[in-house]
Each structure stands twice: as C-alpha cells, then as structure tokens.
Amino acid sequence: MKVLFLQPPLGGWVTWGRHIAINVNHAQLAANLREWYPEIEIKVLDCRALDMDERKMIDAINEINPDLIYMGDALQTTGVAAIAPRYKRAASLIKQQNKDVKICVGGFYYGANAPQILKETKEFDFIIYGETEVTLPELAKELSKKDPDIPSVKGLSYWDRGEVKVTAYRPLFKNLDDLPLPAYDLFPMEKYIGFGRIRNYVETYHSRGCPNGCRFCVGWTNYDPRGNSDWTHYRIRSAKRVVDELELLERKFGAKFVVMMDEDFNVYRPRIEGLIEEALKRGLNVKYFFMGRAPYFLRDKDLLKELRKAGLIQCLFGLEAVDEETLKKIKKRITVDEVEETVIRCRENKIGTVITWMVGFPDDDERAIKDRFERLDQIDPDIAALQMMTPLPGIPMTPEVEPYIEERDLSKWDFQHPVVRTKYLTREDLGRLAAWANREFYSKPGRIQRILYSKNIHLFCRLAARSYVETVDAHARAATKGEVFV
Amino acid sequence: MMKRDVHITARDLLNAMQFREGDLGRIGILSGQPQRIEMCLEILGNPIKNFSAFGYTLWTGEYKGKRITVGNGGMYAPDAALVTEIVCEGGVDVLIRLGSCGALRTYIDIDYVVIAEAALRGDGVTNYYVNDGFVPRAERELIEASSSIFDGKNVHYGTVWTTDALLRETKEIINRVIKEGAIGVDMVTSPFLTIANLYKRRALAILVVSDNLITGEMGFFDIRFFDAEREMVDKAFKLIEAIDA
Known part of the structure; x- marks a missing residue:
C-alpha cells in the first residue's frame, strides 16, 4: 500500500505574493500514518513547492505509482474554497492516466460537505466527513486489505455502486498531545517561503477548533455537521508539545519564522505562560506568529513583554466589524475598544499586529463599510487583512447569506473576490469598495514608512507587510475584475 | 491704506x-511630506521642536556632530516659499529639499532620482520675488558632492520645471518645457531655489520619481517609490556628512 500526499499546482492569496507553505494537514496525516501503520509506504509530492506544472505532476505520479492519493487542507489560508477546482482538476488528470488509483480529499471545506461535494465530483473516490486525523490512516489501512470494509471506516463519504454513501460519525480526536509531531522530514522544507521573501518559513497547527464559534467563520467547514458543533470543541497541544515542535523545527530544519495557524491560539492563559517558560528555558531563537482574540491578549497583557522575548514577533486578531449590531449578529464577542487596546499594547512591546476585517454582510451599505474602514484606519494595525464574506456551506451564517450569492465559480471563493451582493450594494460595488479600502490602508503616509522600515517591527513582519503593499494593484484586479490568483 | 512695506x-x-x-x-x-520628516527625525539625535506655526514645524537635532534642522513645507510652491524664507531668515546656510517629481524622459523610471541643477519657473510665487529672466540654480558644490552619493544609472541631473497646476500638465505645455530642457516636473523646486538664491544660501533639491509623464506610468503608491523615498532620506544624511558645513 502506497499513499501519496499530493499538493497539486496551486497559487495563493493575492495579498501574500509568492507564498509557498507546507501543507500542515498532509504533514500531520503523514505522521499519523507512519506511526500507526508503519507498513504503509508514504510519499509526498508538493508541486507548488517544487514548481511543477500539471504535466510534471502527472509524470511524477506515474513514477510513484501510488494506490491512494490524498489532497486536502486544514487551513483556510491555502485559498479558502478556491482550492476545490484545483483539486478536482488534478483528480481528473490523474484519473485520465490511471483509473485504478483511489483519490481521497478532506479537511477544510470538504469536512462539512463531504456527501454533497462527492455527488458532484466523480473524480474523487472518497471525501472525509469531518476531522481527517484518524479517518485517512484508517482508510489507507482498510484499502491495503484484500477485501476492504469501507463502511467500517467512520467519517467517510464514498461511492457504492454509483451512489454516494456516508459512514458513521467519527468522534473528535481527544488529546492532541497523543498525535505524533508532523512528519516534516518527508517534505521539501527548504523550498517553503513566506510572503515571497521569508526563507526558513514554516506554518504549523497546534490546536483544533475555536470555543467562540463566530457565525461567519469558515473554520466550521472542517467538521461533520452530524457532530455537536464540533468546531467549538476546542482542543490543544500542550505548551510543552508546542515548544517541542518549535525546537524540532529550529534545530533540525533551520526554521527562523514559524506561523502558527491555529485559529485561536491564546484561549488559555496557562498555555501562553507555558509557551514562554519552555521557549525561554530551551533558548530558542526561532520567531513566531500566532492568531488569537483581542480579549485574551488583553487578559495576558502582562505577558506580552515576556512573549516578545520568547519569540512572538507578530500576532493576528479579528475585528471584522465595528458596530455593535453587526458584531452581535456575527457573534464575534469582542469590543472594538479591546481590539484597539490590543494594538497599542502589542506596539508597546514591539509585537507586530495583523487585524482581519470583513465586508459583505447582508446589511452592509457604502456608509457601513466606510465607517468600518475609518475605525480600522484609526486603530492602525500594521497589517489589515480584508476578507470578503464567503458563505461556504457548513458555516452558521450561510443560510441567511445564501440569497445574496451571485458568483458560483469556486475559483473566486477565496476572500479576495466578491461572491455575494448585499441588500444595498451590488457585487461590483463590494469589489470596488474592497479595492478602495485596501489601497487606502496601504498608501497612508506614515503607516507605510512604519510597516516597511521601522526597526520597532521585526524584519519578518516588515517583509509580510511589504507583500501587502506590493500587491495592492493585484488585489484590486481580483476584487474588481475577477482575476484569479489561487 | 497700508503703511508698512510688507505685512x-x-x-x-x-x-x-x-x-x-x-x-x-x-x-x-x-x-512637504510629513513621513519624510518623520524618517529624518528617526536619524537625528536629540531633536528639539523649535518652530511651529501655521502647520509648519521645524525640529533641530544633531547628526555626526552637525546641527541639522528638519521641517515640513514644500507640498506646493506657496508653502515652499514660506518655509524656505523662514529657514533662510533663521540662519540655515545649506538647504536640502527632499521631494518627488514626475519624469519627463522615458528612460527615467519610477523610483529613480532627479537632482535639480536648475528650475524652470512655472509657478506663480516666484514672480513676487524675481524678474522673468531669473533662473534659480542649485549650488554647484552641493551638486558635485551629491554625485558621489547619488550615483548610478538611476540618478539623473538636470532642470526641473515647477508648476502650480498638477491637473493641467497638458501635452502642449509638457512638450514645450521638455524642449526647454526640463527632465522632471514638480510643484516646489522653483521657489525653493529662487529664495535660497536670493538669500545667497547653498541649496539642492533631490527628487524621487513618482510617475512618468511620457509613458503615463503612475507610481505614487508603488513600493519602488516608497523604497526610493526611504533611500533618499538615508543618502541625504550621507551627503550632509560629506559636505563642508
């Protein structure tokens, strides 16, 4: 049995430039498979990292001759749902060459919509319904048997004599510390590059879910809707285990900047305290970034100085909207003042700040978006990551946004293209306002000089900001002309 | 009727x-751009704010043993005239303008540097200071000193035309000033050099190219322009280090 983890040729978010990151889902699943079923052979083909086009991909797959190919992501940052047409096309090309190879997809976007997507995608043999950690290894093990019992593999959608079926619900993996560390050694680590410039760049993923469950969040799409709001069942790797991973990445793979892609890293104060203690004790030099929530950062504001010493150079937290009514509707559970103070506290401690904010809520009109931008501009983070409402099936807000969806081409479902209109704005208006806001933010005298040149911000943060500044025109083309980048 | 010579x-x-x-x-x-002043203040040691009026602020600090004054003013010709006159009157001997310009040659790209050796006066301010035939000039020694710091193919020396009407840079006008030798266009250099010349001060205008009027390329928000702006500030201080003042 030979399993291939395939990252087909793929672009990325326009604002991130030529950003080539490890697929953290593949790295984790490869590790699980290796530890739990060592008899299964594992291969990795990251076409994006190796700069391989489709022809080269097919040649390489023919040479590897796998029995099972897996494609999927844990992270929205790979390109939100714009990954889906890419994976479908890769599967189609592969099947044209070899009908017998089995293809499975899973993770982000697929996890909540497995049977629906499978019905529309004959190129896939399996889609994992919910969490991938155990299901993929079990599927591989089952397929290695002479007479596989597919219905016995929980959390799976599959074809049975022309019909799509689903297996039983797969309960969540309880203790993330029981998972092996991702199998970085199988991946071309030297090829990964952040924001077009940062070498020795690694993305990691140390927790699952988020206890806050914001209604717009696309993270929900990782999880089987038959569960009990599984997205909100927050599970973590312990601080010690996180630092084990940082240490491994620094000492063995030379990592200099680790971007922790957990949707909500700082839920628990003891984990942050533990991270500081362990990182300082082990004398790590690696710098890192994590995402969290403003109220948690403020709860831990007394830790920011030590966190900076322990390697945190940049963090992200969401604003999304600035009026109480919208914040309440989307269940953001923050205040704008908390976000503002977090920026101030981080800046005092030389920690770079990234704020996400959104446009495209059903009630958005031009005034609402301009007011939102004005407040964001006043808060003045180092990076403002604008996300346009992308109502993937599986997120709580989708039913109410569904009537406003006007763009069905998934290659544009990447946060950077308007795919919905609002009650008051056309899709074109929304794209125009997004392009305007992005340019306004990244051309403001004073801010530009701070984020590109100030020594108070770590070089890696400046390089990330540079990517946003450089891509303002390209972002506008995506937002207003539909140019595709993922 | 008014009794004083000047109000x-x-x-x-x-x-x-x-x-x-x-x-x-x-x-x-x-x-004229506050962010350039901010960048200068980051380099300057112990800056003290010693003049502030009408939105113009001057700071004086130290750099490599020399006392340097930096200040905003020079967005447009009238405010450039006002601030230039204030610093000349206040005892500044060497004036360096850090500005931007549009290029009037195809080979002068966004992020290149134009050093103004002289100005063509298309502004309305200098008529109040000098007669029609007056040609404002940068000081030769400063130009020569700058050539060892601002060097390479991305730096061009020549005449800069100053206009007050950014949105009336028509083909007829632009082609005429090109024929008269202008390689760049801005909104400040003419009064800046004129007043420095009248006060017999040493002056130099260093301009980063923000756009190109011949190719139509706009680079006002281009990262190459931002980077060049940053580099211009750093090099200006190297120039200050190199000159005898």
Whole structure:
C-alpha cells in the first residue's frame, strides 16, 4: 500500500505574493500514518513547492505509482474554497492516466460537505466527513486489505455502486498531545517561503477548533455537521508539545519564522505562560506568529513583554466589524475598544499586529463599510487583512447569506473576490469598495514608512507587510475584475 | 491704506515664535511630506521642536556632530516659499529639499532620482520675488558632492520645471518645457531655489520619481517609490556628512 500526499499546482492569496507553505494537514496525516501503520509506504509530492506544472505532476505520479492519493487542507489560508477546482482538476488528470488509483480529499471545506461535494465530483473516490486525523490512516489501512470494509471506516463519504454513501460519525480526536509531531522530514522544507521573501518559513497547527464559534467563520467547514458543533470543541497541544515542535523545527530544519495557524491560539492563559517558560528555558531563537482574540491578549497583557522575548514577533486578531449590531449578529464577542487596546499594547512591546476585517454582510451599505474602514484606519494595525464574506456551506451564517450569492465559480471563493451582493450594494460595488479600502490602508503616509522600515517591527513582519503593499494593484484586479490568483 | 512695506516678514514670524539666533542648525532639510520628516527625525539625535506655526514645524537635532534642522513645507510652491524664507531668515546656510517629481524622459523610471541643477519657473510665487529672466540654480558644490552619493544609472541631473497646476500638465505645455530642457516636473523646486538664491544660501533639491509623464506610468503608491523615498532620506544624511558645513 502506497499513499501519496499530493499538493497539486496551486497559487495563493493575492495579498501574500509568492507564498509557498507546507501543507500542515498532509504533514500531520503523514505522521499519523507512519506511526500507526508503519507498513504503509508514504510519499509526498508538493508541486507548488517544487514548481511543477500539471504535466510534471502527472509524470511524477506515474513514477510513484501510488494506490491512494490524498489532497486536502486544514487551513483556510491555502485559498479558502478556491482550492476545490484545483483539486478536482488534478483528480481528473490523474484519473485520465490511471483509473485504478483511489483519490481521497478532506479537511477544510470538504469536512462539512463531504456527501454533497462527492455527488458532484466523480473524480474523487472518497471525501472525509469531518476531522481527517484518524479517518485517512484508517482508510489507507482498510484499502491495503484484500477485501476492504469501507463502511467500517467512520467519517467517510464514498461511492457504492454509483451512489454516494456516508459512514458513521467519527468522534473528535481527544488529546492532541497523543498525535505524533508532523512528519516534516518527508517534505521539501527548504523550498517553503513566506510572503515571497521569508526563507526558513514554516506554518504549523497546534490546536483544533475555536470555543467562540463566530457565525461567519469558515473554520466550521472542517467538521461533520452530524457532530455537536464540533468546531467549538476546542482542543490543544500542550505548551510543552508546542515548544517541542518549535525546537524540532529550529534545530533540525533551520526554521527562523514559524506561523502558527491555529485559529485561536491564546484561549488559555496557562498555555501562553507555558509557551514562554519552555521557549525561554530551551533558548530558542526561532520567531513566531500566532492568531488569537483581542480579549485574551488583553487578559495576558502582562505577558506580552515576556512573549516578545520568547519569540512572538507578530500576532493576528479579528475585528471584522465595528458596530455593535453587526458584531452581535456575527457573534464575534469582542469590543472594538479591546481590539484597539490590543494594538497599542502589542506596539508597546514591539509585537507586530495583523487585524482581519470583513465586508459583505447582508446589511452592509457604502456608509457601513466606510465607517468600518475609518475605525480600522484609526486603530492602525500594521497589517489589515480584508476578507470578503464567503458563505461556504457548513458555516452558521450561510443560510441567511445564501440569497445574496451571485458568483458560483469556486475559483473566486477565496476572500479576495466578491461572491455575494448585499441588500444595498451590488457585487461590483463590494469589489470596488474592497479595492478602495485596501489601497487606502496601504498608501497612508506614515503607516507605510512604519510597516516597511521601522526597526520597532521585526524584519519578518516588515517583509509580510511589504507583500501587502506590493500587491495592492493585484488585489484590486481580483476584487474588481475577477482575476484569479489561487 | 497700508503703511508698512510688507505685512508679515519671515523675521516677524520667527519673532512671534520666540525665535533666538542659533536655534536652527546650519543645515536644513525640507520636505512637504510629513513621513519624510518623520524618517529624518528617526536619524537625528536629540531633536528639539523649535518652530511651529501655521502647520509648519521645524525640529533641530544633531547628526555626526552637525546641527541639522528638519521641517515640513514644500507640498506646493506657496508653502515652499514660506518655509524656505523662514529657514533662510533663521540662519540655515545649506538647504536640502527632499521631494518627488514626475519624469519627463522615458528612460527615467519610477523610483529613480532627479537632482535639480536648475528650475524652470512655472509657478506663480516666484514672480513676487524675481524678474522673468531669473533662473534659480542649485549650488554647484552641493551638486558635485551629491554625485558621489547619488550615483548610478538611476540618478539623473538636470532642470526641473515647477508648476502650480498638477491637473493641467497638458501635452502642449509638457512638450514645450521638455524642449526647454526640463527632465522632471514638480510643484516646489522653483521657489525653493529662487529664495535660497536670493538669500545667497547653498541649496539642492533631490527628487524621487513618482510617475512618468511620457509613458503615463503612475507610481505614487508603488513600493519602488516608497523604497526610493526611504533611500533618499538615508543618502541625504550621507551627503550632509560629506559636505563642508
């Protein structure tokens, strides 16, 4: 049995430039498979990292001759749902060459919509319904048997004599510390590059879910809707285990900047305290970034100085909207003042700040978006990551946004293209306002000089900001002309 | 009828601000863009704000043993004239303008540097200071000193045309000033050099190219422009280090 983890040729978010990151889902699943079923052979083909086009991909797959190919992501940052047409096309090309190879997809976007997507995608043999950690290894093990019992593999959608079926619900993996560390050694680590410039760049993923469950969040799409709001069942790797991973990445793979892609890293104060203690004790030099929530950062504001010493150079937290009514509707559970103070506290401690904010809520009109931008501009983070409402099936807000969806081409479902209109704005208006806001933010005298040149911000943060500044025109083309980048 | 020769002079303004002789450095850097001043202030040691009026602020600090004054002013010709006159009156001997310009040659790209050797006067301010035939000029020694710091194919020396009407840079006007030798266009250099010349001060205008009027390329928000702006500030201080002042 030979399993291939395939990252087909793929672009990325326009604002991130030529950003080539490890697929953290593949790295984790490869590790699980290796530890739990060592008899299964594992291969990795990251076409994006190796700069391989489709022809080269097919040649390489023919040479590897796998029995099972897996494609999927844990992270929205790979390109939100714009990954889906890419994976479908890769599967189609592969099947044209070899009908017998089995293809499975899973993770982000697929996890909540497995049977629906499978019905529309004959190129896939399996889609994992919910969490991938155990299901993929079990599927591989089952397929290695002479007479596989597919219905016995929980959390799976599959074809049975022309019909799509689903297996039983797969309960969540309880203790993330029981998972092996991702199998970085199988991946071309030297090829990964952040924001077009940062070498020795690694993305990691140390927790699952988020206890806050914001209604717009696309993270929900990782999880089987038959569960009990599984997205909100927050599970973590312990601080010690996180630092084990940082240490491994620094000492063995030379990592200099680790971007922790957990949707909500700082839920628990003891984990942050533990991270500081362990990182300082082990004398790590690696710098890192994590995402969290403003109220948690403020709860831990007394830790920011030590966190900076322990390697945190940049963090992200969401604003999304600035009026109480919208914040309440989307269940953001923050205040704008908390976000503002977090920026101030981080800046005092030389920690770079990234704020996400959104446009495209059903009630958005031009005034609402301009007011939102004005407040964001006043808060003045180092990076403002604008996300346009992308109502993937599986997120709580989708039913109410569904009537406003006007763009069905998934290659544009990447946060950077308007795919919905609002009650008051056309899709074109929304794209125009997004392009305007992005340019306004990244051309403001004073801010530009701070984020590109100030020594108070770590070089890696400046390089990330540079990517946003450089891509303002390209972002506008995506937002207003539909140019595709993922 | 008005009895005084001039309603307000630069000296009046300085006095109103409790100015004392020696407050300003012998070298002054002026720029219309506040962010360039901020970048200068990051380099300057112990800057003290010693003039502030009408939205113009001058700071004086130290750099490599020299006292330097930096200040905003020079977005447009009238405010460039006002601030230039104030610093000249306040005792600044060497004036360096850090600005931007549009290029009037295809080979001068966004992020290149134009050093103005002279100005063509298309502004309305200098008519109040000099006669029609007057040609404002940068000081030769400063130009020569700058050539060892601002060097390479991305730096061009020549005449800059100053206009007050950004949105009336028509084909007829632009082709005429090109024929008269202009390689760049801005909104400040003419009054800046004119007033420095009248006060017999040493002056130089260093301009980063923000756009190109021949190719139509706009680079006002281009990262190459931002980077060049940053580099211009750093090199201006190297120039200050190199000159005898």
